[in-house]
Structure formats: C-alpha cells, structure tokens
Amino acid sequence: xxxxxxxxxxxxxxIALVGVLGVGSQWxxxxxxxxxxxxxxxxxxxxxxxxxxxxxxxxxxxxxGPMISIAVxxxxxxxxxxxxxxxxxxxxxxxxxxxxxxAPLGWLLxxxxxxxxxxxxxxxxxxxxxxxxxxxxxxxAPLLRSARLARRPAALLQWEAxxxxxxxxxxxxxxxxxxxxxxxxxxxxEAVFSLVSGILIACALGVAGGYGMAWAxxxxxxxEYMKVPVLFASLLAVFAVSNEIxxxxxxxxxxxxxxxxxxxxxxxxEELRRFKEHATILLVSGVFILLAASLDFNALSQLTWRAxxxxxxxxxxxxxxxxxxxxxxxxxxxxxxxxxxxxxxRGVVLIAVAGLFGERLVELGVEDGGIIGPLAFILVAASVVxxxxxxxxxxxxxxxxxxxxPGVLLVGGSRWTTALAETLKKAEIPVLITDPNRGHLxxxxxxxxxxxxxxxxxxxxxxxxxxxxxxxxxxxTDNDAxxxxxxxxxxxHFGRENVYQIAxxxxxxxxHALPSTLGGRSLASEATYNELNRLMWNDWxxxxxxxxxxxxxxxxxxxxxxxxxxxxxxxxGEPHFVTDxxxxxxxxxxxxxxxxxxxxxxxxxxxxxxxxEASAA
Numbered sequence: 001x002x003x004x005x006x007x008x009x010x011x012x013x014x015i016a017l018v019g020v021l022g023v024g025s026q027w028x029x030x031x032x033x034x035x036x037x038x039x040x041x042x043x044x045x046x047x048x049x050x051x052x053x054x055x056x057x058x059x060x061x062x063x064x065g066p067m068i069s070i071a072v073x074x075x076x077x078x079x080x081x082x083x084x085x086x087x088x089x090x091x092x093x094x095x096x097x098x099x100x101x102x103a104p105l106g107w108l109l110x111x112x113x114x115x116x117x118x119x120x121x122x123x124x125x126x127x128x129x130x131x132x133x134x135x136x137x138x139x140x141a142p143l144l145r146s147a148r149l150a151r152r153p154a155a156l157l158q159w160e161a162x163x164x165x166x167x168x169x170x171x172x173x174x175x176x177x178x179x180x181x182x183x184x185x186x187x188x189x190e191a192v193f194s195l196v197s198g199i200l201i202a203c204a205l206g207v208a209g210g211y212g213m214a215w216a217x218x219x220x221x222x223x224e225y226m227k228v229p230v231l232f233a234s235l236l237a238v239f240a241v242s243n244e245i246x247x248x249x250x251x252x253x254x255x256x257x258x259x260x261x262x263x264x265x266x267x268x269x270e271e272l273r274r275f276k277e278h279a280t281i282l283l284v285s286g287v288f289i290l291l292a293a294s295l296d297f298n299a300l301s302q303l304t305w306r307a308x309x310x311x312x313x314x315x316x317x318x319x320x321x322x323x324x325x326x327x328x329x330x331x332x333x334x335x336x337x338x339x340x341x342x343x344x345x346r347g348v349v350l351i352a353v354a355g356l357f358g359e360r361l362v363e364l365g366v367e368d369g370g371i372i373g374p375l376a377f378i379l380v381a382a383s384v385v386x387x388x389x390x391x392x393x394x395x396x397x398x399x400x401x402x403x404x405x406p407g408v409l410l411v412g413g414s415r416w417t418t419a420l421a422e423t424l425k426k427a428e429i430p431v432l433i434t435d436p437n438r439g440h441l442x443x444x445x446x447x448x449x450x451x452x453x454x455x456x457x458x459x460x461x462x463x464x465x466x467x468x469x470x471x472x473x474x475x476x477t478d479n480d481a482x483x484x485x486x487x488x489x490x491x492x493h494f495g496r497e498n499v500y501q502i503a504x505x506x507x508x509x510x511x512h513a514l515p516s517t518l519g520g521r522s523l524a525s526e527a528t529y530n531e532l533n534r535l536m537w538n539d540w541x542x543x544x545x546x547x548x549x550x551x552x553x554x555x556x557x558x559x560x561x562x563x564x565x566x567x568x569x570x571x572x573g574e575p576h577f578v579t580d581x582x583x584x585x586x587x588x589x590x591x592x593x594x595x596x597x598x599x600x601x602x603x604x605x606x607x608x609x610x611x612x613e614a615s616a617a
Contacts (some may be wrong), residue, residue, distance in 0.1 A: 048292060107133055283393065302374060
C-alpha cells in the first residue's frame with residue numbers, strides 16, 4: 001500500500017482503507033449476527049490509535065473535516081427521505097412530543113448531567129447539552145435493521161433520531177452564541193437576530209430545494225439518468241449556502257429538503273431513496289472508521305472518574321426521564337414507552353459537532369471546552385455497545401419485535417398456498433397470505449391462516465402489514481406478470497435472495513424470457529400456478545420431515561424420488577426456501593418441507609425418519 005513520509009498512507013490508500021474497514025465490518029457483522037456499529041468502532045480504533053496504521057488528519061489532511069461534514073449532511077438528507085408522513089400513523093403524537101417536549105427537556109437534563117456528573121462549567125455544559133439532544137440516525141438505522149422492532153416503536157426511534165439531529169446542532173449554536181455574547185463585547189440583539197434569521201433562511205432553503213426538485217422531476221425538466229446527480233448537487237448547494245449564513249444550519253436545511261421530497265409523491269422516489277440508502281451505508285461506515293481512527297488517547301487521559309458517572313447518569317436517568325415525561329398521557333403502551341426510553345444511542349453527528357464546538361470554546365477561553373470531544377466519544381462508544389447488544393433481546397422480552405421467528409409472506413390465495421401456509425404454521429413459522437380478491441382468501445380464512453385483503457404493493461399494505469416480521473416472499477398468483485412485478489418491487493426490501501416466484505407459463509420460450517434484473521428466484525418445484533394446483537387436486541400433499549444423523553437428506557431423496565423439495569427449516573426454526581436440493585442444509589435437526597405424491601405422504605410415526613411430522617393436504 002502506497003505511503004508518504006514517515007509511514008503515512010497516501011490519501012487514495014487511506015480512503016481505500018476506510019472503505020475496506022467500514023464495509024468489511026458491516027459484512028462481518030452480518031455474518032456473525034452482531035451489531036455492525038460495534039465492529040466498525042473496534043476496527044477504527046485498532047487501525048488508528050492502537051496500531052498507528054491510519055491517522056485521518058495525517059493521511060487525508062485538510063479534506064478530513066469537510067468530508068465528515070458533507071457525509072453527515074448526506075446521511076441526514078437520506079434520513080429525511082425516509083420520513084413520509086404516512087408512516088407516522090399512530091406514532092404521530094409521540095414524535096411531536098419527543099421533538100417539542102423531549103428535545104428541550106433533554107437539553108436541560110443533559111446540561112445538569114454534565115455540570116454535576118462530569119463536573120464541567122455551565123458554559124461547556126450548556127453547549128454540549130444542546131448537542132446531546134441527538135440520538136443518532138447513523139446508529140439507529142443499523143440497530144432497527146437487526147432488532148426488527150414492531151412498527152410504532154421503530155417509527156418513534158427513527159423519526160426522533162432524524163428530526164432531533166439538526167435541532168441538537170442548532171441548540172449548540174444557540175448556547176454558543178450566548179457564551180459568545182457573555183465573553184465578548186458582541187451585542188445580544190445582534191446575536192439573536194443572526195441566529196433567528198439563519199434558522200429561518202435554512203428552513204426556507206430546505207423547503208425551496210425540496211419543492212424545486214419535486215417540480216423539476218414531475219415536469220420532466222431533468223432527464224432520468226441525471227436525476228440522482230442533480231439531487232446530489234442540489235443538496236450540497238443547499239447545505240453549503242445555509243452553512244455560510246449560519247454555521248451548522250445546513251443540517252436543518254438538508255433534513256427539511258429530504259422530508260419535502262419524501263412527501264412529494266414522486267414516481268422516481270423509490271429509485272432515489274434506494275440509491276441514497278446505498279450511499280448512506282458507505283458514508284456511515286466511512287464516518288465511523290474516520291472518527292474512531294481519530295481518537296486521541298492523550299485527550300481521553302484528561303477525563304476522570306466523573307466521566308463514567310456522566311455516562312451512567314445520561315443513559316440511566318436523563319434519557320429515560322426525558323422520554324417518559326414527553327410520552328406521558330399519550331396512548332402509547334407503557335412497554336413501548338419503556339423501550340424508547342431505554343434506547344438512546346449517540347452517533348457520528350454528536351462527535352463531529354462536539355469536536356467543532358469544543359475547539360471554539362477553547363478559543364473563547366473556556367478552559368474545559370477541550371474535554372467535549374473526549375466526553376462525546378466515550379458517550380457514543382458506551383451507548384453503541386450497550387444498545388447494540390441489549391436492544392434486540394430487550395425488545396423480545398417486552399414482546400415488541402415484529403416476530404420471534406422470521407415469517408413467510410405468500411402472495412396469492414389458492415389451494416396450493418393455503419396448504420403450504422398450513423404446513424408452515426404447524427411448523428411454528430409465521431405466515432401471511434395476501435390477495436386483492438377476497439374470494440381467493442376464503443379457504444385460508446377457514447383454515448385459520450392470517451390474511452390481508454388487498455394489493456401487497458399498495459400503501460394500505462405498507463401501513464397495515466408488519467413487513468419486518470417476514471423474511472421470505474413467495475409470489476404465487478395466477479398472473480405471471482403480477483408475480484414478476486411483486487418480486488421485482490419487494491426484492492430491495494427483503495433482499496433478492498429471499499424473494500421467490502412460481503414458474504411462468506411461457507418462461508421456456510426465448511421471446512418471453514425476462515432479464516435477470518426482473519422477477520424473483522424460481523422455486524425448486526419449477527411448476528406453474530396451474531400445475532401446482534393440479535397436483536393439489538390430484539391429492540399431492542405437503543410434508544415436513546426431520547433429518548437425523550441416520551436419516552440424511554440423501555436417504556430422504558432416495559425414499560422420495562418424486563418429492564418436490566421447497567424449503568428447509570434450520571435448527572433455530574428459521575425457514576429457507578430453495579431452488580434445488582443442494583441448497584438445503586443436510587444436518588441433524590433440519591426439517592425438509594416438500595410436496596409428496598399420493599401414497600408417499602408421511603404420517604406421524606409411519607415415516608423412515610423417526611421425527612417426521614404429519615403432512616398437510
């Protein structure tokens with residue numbers, strides 16, 4: 001790897017290392033099923049202060065600060081893009097209270113925690129207390145993805161994190177302006193005018209930028225291939241202009257711009273949001289690696305035992321009291337209030353803004369202003385580790401996860417999907433059948449299967465179905481084109497490896513073949529809608545067979561040569577659909593879900609496998 005003087009990495013090598021460490025940490029976290037934030041934090045510290053391989057200030061130079069600022073702006077803009085008002089529903093009142101009551105109360109309690117817990121001066125406590133309003137969308141998003149919370153608590157945490165981030169930055173600006181007036185000859189009236197006008201201009205820029213983009217896209221003023229580049233350039237322009245007027249107000253401007261676009265009902269919205277999500281994953285990874293690698297152990301040595309007291313007070317007193325007071329008298333169940341109250345991880349915005357204001361306080365002569373940066377890092381590290389490892393089990397304990405076991409979403413009501421759903425339900429796997437034709441769901445309702453009457457792609461489905469509770473989608477309607485549309489649209493949400501569709505009638509003809517970018521994976525049966533339901537009419541049945549050390553997958557296949565293997569259930573009860581036999585894990589305790597012809601149906605105690613379960617016809 002190319003290096004410069006004194007072993008420093010070249011800027012290109014340094015940026016490449018950031019990408020490898022950040023994305024590699026996220027991938028490893030996915031493999032190990034660990035919180036990605038924890039691994040990114042560890043990777044940055046190991047590569048930076050521990051081994052000395054990477055020093056952002058040394059290796060990247062003057063671009064380090066602007067890179068962090070722009071990355072945070074893009075992250076907040078993407079967060080704003082996810083805030084569609086339709087997703088609020090019954091969480092709207094809670095979000096308003098967390099913003100209008102929780103933010104000021106959190107500022108006050110954080111200031112008190114700093115003053116009496118960490119022992120800082122009132123000036124440092126007021127500035128840093130404002131910054132601590134933020135709860136970090138860069139951390140909340142990965143945690144929600146892994147914890148799979150129920151819709152309302154997830155919405156509360158997501159909206160609070162994104163909306164309070166720019167509010168926290170502006171609170172710090174307000175407190176700093178007060179300190180500036182007290183420490184210099186600047187007039188209070190001028191400071192207030194500068195602050196208020198800056199906030200109003202930032203709001204105006206955000207609204208104008210959002211409506212301007214929506215108008216241009218809706219009127220086809222921007223060609224399709226330039227929509228994302230124009231969006232990027234516009235948000236950077238809004239951010240820069242707003243920051244020139246009032247420092248840190250750019251975060252407010254880009255957040256508002258994202259919210260406006262999210263609620264403009266644009267045809268290209270999904271493409272824009274997905275691209276931004278991919279960019280945000282890269283940016284979150286990069287920013288965490290940069291900030292962790294920039295950690296100065298000498299600065300941390302300035303902290304005393306009171307820093308630990310401060311962290312404990314913030315996590316165990318200030319955060320819970322703030323949320324519970326804000327959500328008091330609402331209709332939100334107490335379990336959800338407790339979960340939100342005990343979940344307040346801080347992220348990159350806190351560290352980035354704290355470092356900036358810490359330097360400014362020192363320049364003003366506030367002696368303990370320099371400890372803001374180390375305190376911020378310790379709070380972020382502690383909150384990330386604590387919430388990263390406790391959110392999912394605590395949510396499960398409270399019963400606020402979307403589902404204990406990832407479920408299966410069957411699109412299309414038919415004799416075949418109903419029988420498959422009954423089989424999965426007996427195997428204790430959550431299953432839901434959706435269909436826009438109420439008559440197609442009659443058999444499923446009679447069998448006690450959960451159903452949704454409506455189009456799975458509709459806004460009503462998004463609002464009423466806990467999609468986080470399902471891992472696999474099987475599109476199995478009698479309309480091949482609709483199956484392809486469903487699989488293509490839901491692929492990015494569930495992961496294309498988890499979206500399947502039944503075989504198409506004319507898939508074998510070259511002129512009817514579809515590109516690999518459309519549709520889902522084919523089920524192992526390779527059967528069409530008509531063929532699958534014909535098999536059901538001919539008394540084929542579903543069966544679940546448990547493998548043992550003696551009764552392996554190979555023996556099962558030898559005993560059932562005509563069986564159509566569809567899925568397997570691992571030892572933890574999680575379902576996995578397959579495209580061929582080899583995809584099914586063959587270990588003891590694994591259960592195979594298949595269709596068997598008449599005469600081969602396994603009955604309780606009658607199958608070669610001693611643990612074979614009863615079949616569902």
